[in-house]
Amino acid sequence: MQYDAPRQGSRWDVLRVARWKRGAGNGTMVGGKRTGTQARDKGEPMDNRSNYEKMLAGEEYLFDDSLAAIAVECSKALAAINSLPPRDPGRQALLKGLFAEMGDGVVIKGNFNCDYGRHISIGSNVFINCNVTILDTNRVTIG
Template identity: 45%
Template sequence: MTEKEKMLKGEPYNSRDAELIKMYHKARKLLKAYNMLDSELGQERERILSELFGVKGEGVWIEAPFFCDYGENISIGSHTFVNTNCMFLDNNTITIGENGLIAPYVQIYTAKHPIKASDRIVKNGSQSSYITSAQAVKIGDNVWIGGNSVVFPGVTIGDNVTIGAGSIVTNDIPDNVLAVGNPCRVVREL
């Protein structure tokens, strides 16, 4: 099994594997071009996003700057808007539905590490490496995630959800609710 296959299955993997590093560098080149591009060059923006993402629906708008690890593990549904300075760590899949609103500085993480340092750090002489695994994140249709929110690995956010600004989403959120806080909790149905 390749390191990429391990990564996408949620198993510990070597993030410095040659195939993953190649994907990383490709994404960095595309992100650099995208983030430096004149905002009026719509066709070029579309081309770069289509090359970067695994799936990009019609009418997706990503404000620059935007950051991700690989890009190809990201699927974004039609007419979703991602505001400035968002960071999507797509070590596993990130799926965002249609008509989403992702506010500035939202961070979506799929990568995780063991909590205990002795389980996390592997020493090889003078070198250290880190145990990493990743879990998919799924965000439904018609979801608004407020600014400065963080979505943790393995979380599913249902359809028609509003996540309040500054929330730390550590657990699944069901359909049709307003959820806020740290940790993010449902406060009412919508």
């Protein structure tokens, strides 16, 4: 099998040129914005927000150790919550601790899953049926 060099203008050629133009140690492009030394060299403001702040702003972010720690904390709480019956007072207390806000008369049946928990607000007298997953990488309000 013979290897042919990529054609001028091919996808691989474009990637090679992009890597070459970026250069070593010049930072990277994320979401159309320069980071690292490229931003500083071009006089552009650096984005010093945390990945958590970027996530809540609905922007591109990296799942870093701080987000992983929050997700692990949520997973532990969900394991305890899902081991209790729906109307158990202990389950209700754990849910109130997990959510940003939770009104009175909330019933969540069966297995409940979410990413972080702390971005979810649930009003009063809300019923959520079995096997619900809420992807709360941003604020979620129900009821």
